[in-house]
Amino acid sequence: MAEIAVASHPIDAVLRRDRLPHIWCPGCGIGAVMACYARAILESGIPLDKHICVSGIGCSARVPGYMNLDTYHTTHGRAIPFATGLKLVNPELQVTVFSGDGDLFAIGGNHFIHAARRNIDINVFCVNNFNYGMTGGQAGPTTPMGSFTTTTPYGNVEPPFNLAALAAACGAVFVARWTALHVRQAQEAMQRAMQKKGFAFVEIVAPCPVSFGKSNDIGEGVDEMWMYRKQCVVNDDADVTKIDVTMGKEAELVVGNFLDIERPAYMGYGKEVLGEA
Amino acid sequence: MTGNARVLTGQHFLMGDVACAEGGLAAGCDFFAGYPITPSTEIAERLSRRLPEVGGVFTQMEDEIASMAAIIGASMAGARAMTATSGPGFSLMMENIGLAVMMEAPCVVVDVQRGSPSTGLPTLAGQADVMQAKWGSHGDYEIVAYAPSSPQESFDLVIKAFNTADRYRIPVFVMADEVIGHTAERVTIPPADQIPRVQRKRPRYAPGDESFLPFRAEDEDLVPPMVHAGEGYRVNVDSLTHDEKGYPATFAEPHDRLVRRLAAKIRQNAHQIIEYEELLLDDAQVVVVAYGCTARSARRAVALARQEGIRAGLLRLITLWPFAGQKVWELSSQAAAFVVPELNLGQMITQVERFTSHPVVGVNHAGGAIMPPEPILDAIREVVM
Numbered sequence A: 001m002a003e004i005a006v007a008s009h010p011i012d013a014v015l016r017r018d019r020l021p022h023i024w025c026p027g028c029g030i031g032a033v034m035a036c037y038a039r040a041i042l043e044s045g046i047p048l049d050k051h052i053c054v055s056g057i058g059c060s061a062r063v064p065g066y067m068n069l070d071t072y073h074t075t076h077g078r079a080i081p082f083a084t085g086l087k088l089v090n091p092e093l094q095v096t097v098f099s100g101d102g103d104l105f106a107i108g109g110n111h112f113i114h115a116a117r118r119n120i121d122i123n124v125f126c127v128n129n130f131n132y133g134m135t136g137g138q139a140g141p142t143t144p145m146g147s148f149t150t151t152t153p154y155g156n157v158e159p160p161f162n163l164a165a166l167a168a169a170c171g172a173v174f175v176a177r178w179t180a181l182h183v184r185q186a187q188e189a190m191q192r193a194m195q196k197k198g199f200a201f202v203e204i205v206a207p208c209p210v211s212f213g214k215s216n217d218i219g220e221g222v223d224e225m226w227m228y229r230k231q232c233v234v235n236d237d238a239d240v241t242k243i244d245v246t247m248g249k250e251a252e253l254v255v256g257n258f259l260d261i262e263r264p265a266y267m268g269y270g271k272e273v274l275g276e277a
Numbered sequence B: 001m002t003g004n005a006r007v008l009t010g011q012h013f014l015m016g017d018v019a020c021a022e023g024g025l026a027a028g029c030d031f032f033a034g035y036p037i038t039p040s041t042e043i044a045e046r047l048s049r050r051l052p053e054v055g056g057v058f059t060q061m062e063d064e065i066a067s068m069a070a071i072i073g074a075s076m077a078g079a080r081a082m083t084a085t086s087g088p089g090f091s092l093m094m095e096n097i098g099l100a101v102m103m104e105a106p107c108v109v110v111d112v113q114r115g116s117p118s119t120g121l122p123t124l125a126g127q128a129d130v131m132q133a134k135w136g137s138h139g140d141y142e143i144v145a146y147a148p149s150s151p152q153e154s155f156d157l158v159i160k161a162f163n164t165a166d167r168y169r170i171p172v173f174v175m176a177d178e179v180i181g182h183t184a185e186r187v188t189i190p191p192a193d194q195i196p197r198v199q200r201k202r203p204r205y206a207p208g209d210e211s212f213l214p215f216r217a218e219d220e221d222l223v224p225p226m227v228h229a230g231e232g233y234r235v236n237v238d239s240l241t242h243d244e245k246g247y248p249a250t251f252a253e254p255h256d257r258l259v260r261r262l263a264a265k266i267r268q269n270a271h272q273i274i275e276y277e278e279l280l281l282d283d284a285q286v287v288v289v290a291y292g293c294t295a296r297s298a299r300r301a302v303a304l305a306r307q308e309g310i311r312a313g314l315l316r317l318i319t320l321w322p323f324a325g326q327k328v329w330e331l332s333s334q335a336a337a338f339v340v341p342e343l344n345l346g347q348m349i350t351q352v353e354r355f356t357s358h359p360v361v362g363v364n365h366a367g368g369a370i371m372p373p374e375p376i377l378d379a380i381r382e383v384v385m
């Protein structure tokens, strides 16, 4: 079989090539989302040396390890407060938290809501694959009702978070939801997040065929991509409170850039609070 | 009383908590993140007023987990960062204290101990977190913990804690207690140019130099140079076991190598870190080993014993960790017994016992008030009988 040899790739500059191949399973959506982030960085106009990527723990949280930036792989759920300290000390840095749904909204949920409330100037990019992929597919705070996971063998009876509504309610200045299929739109949303001064949140729905798709009659990664293609509805003006993600066979999956507002960003209590010029 | 200067040179009448805050400022602390908890809150309150005045940043976080994470992030961005708490918050910080160990993030944590376990005695003293300071986070690691026994020493030891943290790239604890935190005494703050300042070891390579391995300990002290966020080195800093490049290396061999180095950089330098005060030890038959507020009572008990003709002396621990075991062992050749008073049910006494075969008698109270000299004196009398 002929080898496919590619000498270079447009996003090479943003990747630690010596760390490839990555650890993700075949059909996993995280790689596609990482590529969106890489392109957003290249297009951001901000020097690579000023981009910082912080994550918690999980499959999605392995992304910073592959990015050729200053990267911090912290503890489960604590990427946001870590990033907060880093950003407050050096406000010139473009700080992105890249992590999973369980990391950011279960164990790290309290940090998320307070960071959004304060409007700390960071980006939070969340790969929502509806489960704890890394630990073998347990239910988490975004698992749709009725889903089968390794800890919901009888079907999930807990209602999940609507992450977009949560972020908006807590005070984020930018809220978007895309899928691993919408690579162009997701990239642009990430770029917009980087431009925003304040707490910017982008949810990217992505397949985890190994731990979620197969046990929930969705199938392989590519089948889930087809599902997005058929069921996604782009609506920037959607009422965020009414766009729960159910992953139902016929249900609409509403995506878009739902919120883009201005609000003073939190800088901590530094010399600015003294009111001197 | 505040002023705009970072170092408030002069004589002051300060409580221990405020002295901790001023010690941090004098040491060059740029960043404080914390969550209110008695009896440490005065440290946060003082710094919320003072840090903005001197160009630093104060932030109140949603809990102590976040506070600890924030100071590690701040440290990685180049700040001298600290937090302050008490037992319940110290418990919440434990996971990220392990993160600071693993990332080699210099930072300072003040624990103003109160009666415990759980919510315990919010407003009253205890000394029962001293073992937690050593062992509280999972895994094998070494830390440095100081125990001030006056407001002056609170000031001095917070400065020392910052220097030790930067010297060895570790989290350093200042294990105060409610009595010391809330006692007001004279504190002398020296001129700014007399405050010792250890600088972090920084890379000798330029950004982009392929031969630079950010987690390689090039020097005998086993401490790798520290890169700060945004300098262009593009370093991966990981909570996972990592190799010298900083890349995850989750195998037995690199794990053993990393964990051993992290412990060894403290163990092999322990003689430079350990500190204690010796009082009347030259001819002592009975050695009282004490720290924090209890050392104040022990000092009195030793004086009273001397009046009775008992050759008692005091070994006052300034570093709890690493423990001054060598000193205890040396004293064993001359003394016949040790007395270890603590506001807990017997924690540091286990360390004393490891380094002597003579009788070691604990004087213990679970906490709630400073221990009076009398029970310590009774124990001294008892062991010489």
Ligand SMILES: Cc1ncc(C[n+]2csc(CCOP(=O)(O)OP(=O)(O)O)c2C)c(N)n1
Pocket: A057, A058, A059, A060, A061, A076, A099, A100, A101, A102, A103, A104, A127, A129, A131, A132, A133, A134, A135, A140
């Ligand atoms: C304190 C703590 N508890 C539990 C774990 C185990 N753990 C590792 S990753 C993970 C879940 C990650 O889920 P998510 O954030 O959704 O990431 P994914 O793997 O799905 O991308 C858990 C529970 C841990 N590392 N630390």
Ligand code: SF4
Pocket: A023, A024, A025, A027, A028, A029, A030, A059, A060, A129, A133, A134, A207, A208, A209, A210, A211
């Ligand atoms: S377990 Fe799921 S999320 Fe993790 S790498 Fe595999 S497919 Fe991706």
Ligand SMILES: [Mg+2]
Pocket: A058, A100, A101, A102, A127, A128, A129, A130, A131, A132, A133
């Ligand atoms: Mg997940």
